[in-house]
Amino acid sequence: MHDVQYFEWFAPVYDLVMPAADRGDLAAGLAAAERPVECVLDVGGGTGRAARALARDTTEVAGRDVTVVDASARMLAEARESGLPAVRGDAAALPYRDDSVDAITIVDALHHFPDRDGALAEAKRVLRPGGVLVVRDFNPETLRGRLLVAAEHAVAFHSSFDAPDDLATRMEKTGLDARVLNRGFAYTVVGVEPGPT
Numbered sequence: 738m739h740d741v742q743y744f745e746w747f748a749p750v751y752d753l754v755m756p757a758a759d760r761g762d763l764a765a766g767l768a769a770a771e772r773p774v775e776c777v778l779d780v781g782g783g784t785g786r787a788a789r790a791l792a793r794d795t796t797e798v799a800g801r802d803v804t805v806v807d808a809s810a811r812m813l814a815e816a817r818e819s820g821l822p823a824v825r826g827d828a829a830a831l832p833y834r835d836d837s838v839d840a841i842t843i844v845d846a847l848h849h850f851p852d853r854d855g856a857l858a859e860a861k862r863v864l865r866p867g868g869v870l871v872v873r874d875f876n877p878e879t880l881r882g883r884l885l886v887a888a889e890h891a892v893a894f895h896s897s898f899d900a901p902d903d904l905a906t907r908m909e910k911t912g913l914d915a916r917v918l919n920r921g922f923a924y925t926v927v928g929v930e931p932g933p934t
Contacts, residue, residue, distance in 0.1 A: 758790035758844050758873070762925050765918055766871030767791075767840050769927040774839040774869070777803045780828050780860070781846030785816035787873075791842075806831065829855030833863045840864075844873045847904075848889075848896045857911045857928070864930035870913060872926050876900055881922040901926055 767774050779788045782805035791803055805816040805823040813823040826832045828843070829852040841860045850856045860870045876882045877898035889896040899907065901917045901924045908915035913928030 758787040759923075760790040762873060762919065762923075763787060763791055763842060763844070763871060766842070766873075766925050766927050767869060769871070769916075769918070769929060770840055770867060770869040771929055772839055772865060772867030775802060776838045777840045777842065778831070778833070778838050778863070779803060779805045779842050779844070780831070780856070781807060781843050781850065782816065782823075783807050783809065783812040783846070785819055785821040785823070787842045787844040788816070788821050789819065828852075829859055831859045831863050835862055836865045838863050838865065839868045840871065841868075842871045842873075845875070847872055847874050848898045849894065851895065853897065853899070854907060854911070857907055857913070861911045861913055861928070861930055866930055868930045870908065870928040870930075872904060872908075872928075873923060874898065874904065874926075876920070876922055876924050879922045 777791070779785065782788055785805045788803045788805050805813065805821050806826045807813050808825065808827055810825060813825055816823040824832060828850050841864065847853055847856065864870065875885055875898060877886050878900045882898065886896065886898055901920055904926045905915040905917055908926065908928035914931055915926060915928040918925040918927055
């Protein structure tokens with residue numbers, strides 16, 4: 738994550754200035770899985786906003802193991818302070834075995850990854866057959882999206898945003914069965930690991 742240094746500085750106040758992740762959108766994404774979802778990685782999860790959003794509804798996440806994976810040590814320290822399991826790692830080289838998790842969430846983070854295609858390929862590698870990748874991000878083709886792109890570049894982030902259909906195409910190229918779940922300034926794209934044919 739080439740914007741890691743900024744998140745190292747921002748970590749202590751991140752949760753104070755960022756809105757909570759939308760549990761409903763994440764739950765809808767996880768529902769696209771074609772297998773039971775017990776082991777989830779929140780990749781680029783920082784302080785654990787998405788992991789905490791999932792944990793707010795104990796019925797939906799009963800028995801689930803949700804781990805935050807991020808490149809920023811200080812963001813992970815914040816996640817651990819709120820009781821979440823956290824692992825330091827690069828989204829394009831996940832420290833997990835092939836076919837080892839049921840779902841991966843990437844929330845408001847993919848645009849910060851220097852190797853987005855590598856991150857999507859890694860997600861496919863570690864997903865079990867029927868597992869799902871759920872990406873929530875911002876559409877640069879909307880007015881608010883264009884403003885966000887300009888704001889992030891103004892503060893020297895190296896962000897690179899995909900429109901929903903472009904992200905679905907990226908996922909398809911890795912071999913995931915992708916579809917756009919919802920559109921707008923914030924959108925959700927899911928990719929299901931079909932497994933061996």
